[in-house]
Amino acid sequence: MPAKNCVIITYKVGPENKELIKIVLERIHERGKIPFVDFMELVLYHPEQGYYNSPREKIGPEGDFYTGPDVHPILGQLIARQLHQMWEILGFPSPFHIVEMGAGKGLLCSDILSYCRSHLPRFYEDVLYILADKSPALEERQKALLLEFSTRGKAKWVKPEALFDEGGPFVGCFLSNELIDSFPIHLVQQEAGELREIYVIPEENGFKEILGPPSTPLLSAYLQAYGSPFQEGQRGEINLKALDWIAGVSRVLQQGFVLTIDYGYEAAELYHPARREGTLLCYFQHTTSPNPYQRIGYQDISSHVNFSALMKKGEAVGLRKMGYTEQYKFLAALGLLADLENFEKSSPLHSTQEFLQNKLAMKSLLIPGGMGRVFKVLAQSKGIGEAKLLGFQDPFPPRER
Numbered sequence: 001m002p003a004k005n006c007v008i009i010t011y012k013v014g015p016e017n018k019e020l021i022k023i024v025l026e027r028i029h030e031r032g033k034i035p036f037v038d039f040m041e042l043v044l045y046h047p048e049q050g051y052y053n054s055p056r057e058k059i060g061p062e063g064d065f066y067t068g069p070d071v072h073p074i075l076g077q078l079i080a081r082q083l084h085q086m087w088e089i090l091g092f093p094s095p096f097h098i099v100e101m102g103a104g105k106g107l108l109c110s111d112i113l114s115y116c117r118s119h120l121p122r123f124y125e126d127v128l129y130i131l132a133d134k135s136p137a138l139e140e141r142q143k144a145l146l147l148e149f150s151t152r153g154k155a156k157w158v159k160p161e162a163l164f165d166e167g168g169p170f171v172g173c174f175l176s177n178e179l180i181d182s183f184p185i186h187l188v189q190q191e192a193g194e195l196r197e198i199y200v201i202p203e204e205n206g207f208k209e210i211l212g213p214p215s216t217p218l219l220s221a222y223l224q225a226y227g228s229p230f231q232e233g234q235r236g237e238i239n240l241k242a243l244d245w246i247a248g249v250s251r252v253l254q255q256g257f258v259l260t261i262d263y264g265y266e267a268a269e270l271y272h273p274a275r276r277e278g279t280l281l282c283y284f285q286h287t288t289s290p291n292p293y294q295r296i297g298y299q300d301i302s303s304h305v306n307f308s309a310l311m312k313k314g315e316a317v318g319l320r321k322m323g324y325t326e327q328y329k330f331l332a333a334l335g336l337l338a339d340l341e342n343f344e345k346s347s348p349l350h351s352t353q354e355f356l357q358n359k360l361a362m363k364s365l366l367i368p369g370g371m372g373r374v375f376k377v378l379a380q381s382k383g384i385g386e387a388k389l390l391g392f393q394d395p396f397p398p399r400e401r
Contacts, residue, residue: 014284017297020049024296025202033199035215036292037240039207040184043296045134051297052135052182059104076111077119078334079175079259082391083112084123086173086257089387095128097172097256101160101245102179103131106142113149128172129155132163168252177261180310181302183241186219187280190230195220198235207293216240226309228271236271236278237303243313250317255383258319261327263374264305279304307378319380323392327375332395 024042028034044051087096103109109129116124129149133139139157149155158167187198189211196211197219214220222238223230230236249258264270270279282289284299292301311321325333379389 014295015298016295017049017054020046020297023049024200024207028201033201033210033212036187036198036200036209037184037215039200040292040301043292044182044184044301049297051300053137054297055137056298073107073111073114074336074339075331076108077115077339078331078336078391079108080112080115080120081334082259082389083173083175084116084120085390087123087126089384090171090256092126093171094126095172096123096126097128097130097170098175099130099132099163099170099172100175100177101132101163102176102182103133103142104138104178106131106145108175108177109142109155110145110149113146113154124154127154130163130170131155131157132160133157134160164248164252169254170252171255173257173259174249174253175259179262180239180242180245180260180305181262181264182300183239183245185237185239185241185280185303186215187235187278188214188219188223188230188238189235190232193232195223195230222309223271226267226306226312228267230271231273231276234271234273234276236275237280239303239306239309242305242309246310246313246319247317250314250319250382253319253382256381257322257384258314258378258380258382260305260310260378260380261375262305264307264376267306267308270304270306270308305376307376310378311380314380319382320384322379322381322384322387323389324376324378325392326373327377328373329395330377330391333391333393337395 020043023046024039027038027042042050045053047053083096083098087093090096098109098112100109109131113124113127113129116127131139131142131146133142143150143157146155189196189198191211195214197214198209199212201208201210218240219238222240222243227236227238246258277290280290280292280301280303282292282295282299282301284295289299292299307324311324314321377391379392381387
């Protein structure tokens with residue numbers, strides 16, 4: 001339970017980027033204290049020293065965490081089927097833009113384009129895949145992986161800031177997979193009946209958290225519009241950047257869809273009193289920690305997405321909710337169970353080890369207790385009438401008696 005006025009977190013475990021720590025301390029010295037959102041922005045996204053801009057491996061078995069495309073290419077293949085239907089609903093536009101922000105190593109793009117080329121050739125002719133990533137290191141990884149597609153005019157890169165300032169108008173689908181959870185967030189806590197914000201200052205062996213007044217009135221307004229009442233002593237996260245992001249998407253999307261895949265909840269569950277410490281977690285070599293003040297520059301920091309905020313802000317900026325469901329239901333509705341059955345029938349074509357690895361990976365996307373339920377999928381649309389998206393149909397209809 002946090003103390004009334006501060007929380008001191010001083011212990012350090014594992015490697016640390018001393019140059020990045022120096023940059024953070026200089027920023028605090030300039031301002032006296034910084035809200036946690038500024039601390040998170042620096043340690044993750046500083047142009048030279050931030051976690052995401054470092055050359056070290058971050059995603060996959062040699063990194064700190066897995067994403068869905070690292071688990072199995074079936075995720076991209078199933079999403080491609082949903083994108084294909086969206087293209088049909090829109091009347092077969094050419095080009096059909098698939099815009100992915102925060103594309104990691106580029107695996108999802110590769111899996112989608114590969115599947116379209118081999119199974120949906122007419123759709124593939126019209127697809128133009130646009131990638132936007134803040135990390136130069138990851139962009140270089142993407143360009144190396146996707147060289148074949150980019151040379152054929154199927155993939156290109158833009159800077160995220162240029163996408164919203166100068167990009168568009170786009171017809172197609174904005175796609176994000178585990179993007180919003182990595183946006184820098186404000187940490188807040190209910191104390192003495194008031195909403196307080198968590199700030200970061202130096203401490204002899206690390207950093208100290210202190211409580212102060214909200215750095216912006218937008219925090220209280222956010223909880224009123226998109227949140228849920230906090231209990232005394234409860235802390236949680238407020239993702240203002242997610243609101244800016246969804247507004248920016250709507251601004252440059254002329255007609256089409258927004259497909260968001262991430263881990264999170266609707267507001268009532270996200271801010272439930274039982275979740276007194278919020279959802280902030282750090283990832284280092286496939287281990288988790290609630291402490292963002294260790295391994296600075298060497299660990300990822302994330303928090304669960306407030307899907308209520310995306311839906312409500314989306315409605316306000318012209319994006320209509322088309323569907324919201326758990327990932328395992330979304331993938332099952334797009335045919336994952338049938339794909340798994342067909343793969344099992346082809347088992348003689350694979351070595352035992354290869355077969356088991358693929359089967360377990362495919363099943364991991366379905367397991368309700370794992371990625372299948374924690375991850376949610378939200379579809380929104382602009383300039384679209386009534387339409388039933390395949391991924392949001394009931395994959396488990398009741399049997400007739």
